[in-house]
Amino acid sequence: MSDKNDKNDKNDKNEKLHVLEDEKALLIDHSYDGIHELNHPLPSWWMWTWSATILYSIFYFIFYHMVGGPNLTQEFEKDMIRLNEIKAIAAADVSNFDIEHYNTWKKTNDSLKIGKEVYEENCISCHAEAGGGDIGPNLTDAYWINVKERTATALFPVIRDGVEDNGMPAWGEIISKEEMYAAMAYIVSLKGTTPPEAKEAQGEKVEEF
């Protein structure tokens, strides 16, 4: 019946519905604005895949929420225990500062070049170019806030552990021992230089070495 109506639709007069041979039996006897529908069965691969996703979902939910599968926090804590073991070994290595080891490393590597790179990647945002100081203190002068003597032995713990109150990070948790060595060598080499923009002195005057 609808078909008859559609013949009144001028626009559709010249457009003939294109039905393939194998579909003729599947054509449903109704139409809307000339649109017909076939009634193909649901594709079996589609049904099977859908069933599989539903089964997967049920088992997934049961495993993680009903029979004691680990939750996200437990999985995280397990990962952290493993990570902390690795970190503890590395920390033990970093916690003991051996001046001999530092000196040997400094001699056998291009420490100033590496140090400048490490400095520019990590320290420059607060201590400015060439150690002139900005958000953090000037590193070229003789005045220091957290170091009593200007030695590698005194400087290393400050770099390693940071100064929480002033926003200096604990670099021991971020960069490697060698990178800290290099940065330290570079900073020590800045002593007495005159960077383009230097911040005024902060802290106490320390013994030279």
Add this chain to the structure above:
Amino acid sequence: MNDVKMERFKYDDELTKLFIFATVIWGFVALLLGVTVAFQLASWKVNMGLEWSTFGRLRPLHTNAAIFAFVGNAMFAGIYYSTQRLTKSRLFSDVLGRIHFWGWQLIIVAAAISLPLGFTTGKEYAELEWPIDIAIAVIWVVFAINFFGTLVKRREKHLYVALWFYIATIVTVTVLHVVNSIAFPVDFMKSYPVYAGIQDALVQWWYGHNAVAFFLTTPFLGIMYYFIPKAANRPVYSYRLSIIHFWSLVFLYIWAGPHHLLYTSVPDWVQTTAMVFSVMLWMPSWGGMINGLLTLRGAWDKVRTDPVLKFMATSVTFYGMATFEGPLLAIKSINGMAHYTDWIVGHVHSGTIGWNYMIISGMLYYLVPKMWNTTLYSVKMANAQFWLATIGLLLYMMSMWTAGITQALMWRAIDETGKLVYPNFIETVVRIVPMYWVRAFGGVLILAGFILMMYNLWLTIKKSKGLEEQEYMAPAMEKVTSEVNQTAHRKLEGLPTLFTVLTTIAILVGGIIEITPSLISDTFVERDSEIKPYSPLEIAGRDIFIKEGCYVCHSQQIRPMPDEALRYGPPSTAAESVYDRPFQWGSRRIGPDLARVGGKYNDMWHFRHMYDPREVTPKSIMPEYTWLFKKKFEIKTLPKKIKVMTALGVPYTDHQIKNTVLLAQKQAFEITKGLNVDGVDMKMQNKEIIALIAYLQRLGVDGARSRELKKQVRSEQ
């Protein structure tokens, strides 16, 4: 049958014409904005140094323009055109149609003005402030009345599948928009949501995901069901599949929302539910693709030559691809990698460009020649657009896959000593900037294609004799159907009211089960007495954070993953965001997470960083926020803000409520005094930057104190 009286009627195609023009104009605007923000990520200088043109304000404008202006107008054009023909009835009311059209355009203009000015709720894809939200609700109801009114006066007894999808669209968007937008106004253009923290997160992503489902998807499935069989002169592949995939789609889709919140502090069971429902949604989505593509059986030669079918077939193919990628990305372990990266951005655009832009182009190439009773001006030009859009989109998707996976692998790389391989976030940004150029170039191609289409359609209309409404004839609807042996569903198709009620029930179930527990029960939102409300100045700063759209690039949610613990600190807890109205967890980390940024840097660092990010972070792509140093933070509205927060249940003390202004000024003075040591003028104490610093320095601080206390208690035991 011979005494059937034929009724004569015309369709309101003038209204469709208006929506077509709006689609084309706003489509151009949305794409131009998209290209602009794409270049802003490639080069920060494109932010142009103005507050109105920074990424944080333009990106929400781009998404709103693309979804509600471009796709919205196209949806209305398609729905009004096809509904009248499928019901054999003129629209219920011409006047309501015009109110709908002009009302919607006014809303878009209001959005285009208010978003760059910084009026925003800070909730993604629902950024518009409460007066505009009310206008949207009203206009949407006008649309609903006009649509359902047309169904009432229909001459066709049964509803075709396209109409089912339109019904689902209208009902669901109403529910989503109203529930997500409920807020308590502070003044004409500022409000706070009634939900906080994880509740707000759950409601927002229930909305956000289903805006994709019921604004970008279901109306266009309806449009696909109308235009593909019409353009191909082919019968729809499977009526049975239509029924199954319609009901399963509308029922399952709603549950998938919280897959945007995997690994966050929302309850584990909600996350799992969202994931498994997303997986189960894959085949129902593909049901639509199968019906679309297999309808083209035997007509593939036409797909090669006819631009309409070419665009439609491609859009359905991209739809299939995006609805495969979606469930894939919802699997927890894959989401753990892809979330917060550009992979998600690529995925979204494979849907909006691949599916929406393509199907809209196909629809326009069908409608314009048909309505203006002429032929398309240039098929060649349409083909050129097709290739520009397809190549542009492929560049877009591939660059975003590369950028997303690259950055995710860099974020999570941990060396053998347990340290992050890329501890400086900026390294992971610099690495993907080349991909931002590729993406922007892809966007230019997509935009260029669109401009070609505008020109082509314009010339088509110009060579026509103008739009003419034709007269149609059909008998009135039979009161009793002559069909025999109707199946249950066939009967239902003749009962629009029942159909609408059942659809409403289907879309409500998922949301109710997932969201209400967190709304009504404290067992899902743990409390922590150490987490205190923000101080008045911090509230002022937080509102600046929202206004500038910081959440567009910075998340505030640390996931339980070793690399995030190393980079940002311990995982975020639900208790930590109980006073966050709106929640600011974000969805993309173009910059680092800020959940625990408080105290990480000193005040001076933030002061410098906001003025010139590259001074403290070389190669940063963040815009400069120089106006924060000139504009005073809003102090007059602060007492009202604290009162509204109190009314919403935030436990401010009497002292804080009575002395709001004084407390804010005192805190601002203290911060500025600290900065003064480094040479900052005390005059800065009433500027926005100070309030923003106060807020940033508060983030994560209470959580840290709470953990410290717990540790002490443990060690004492």
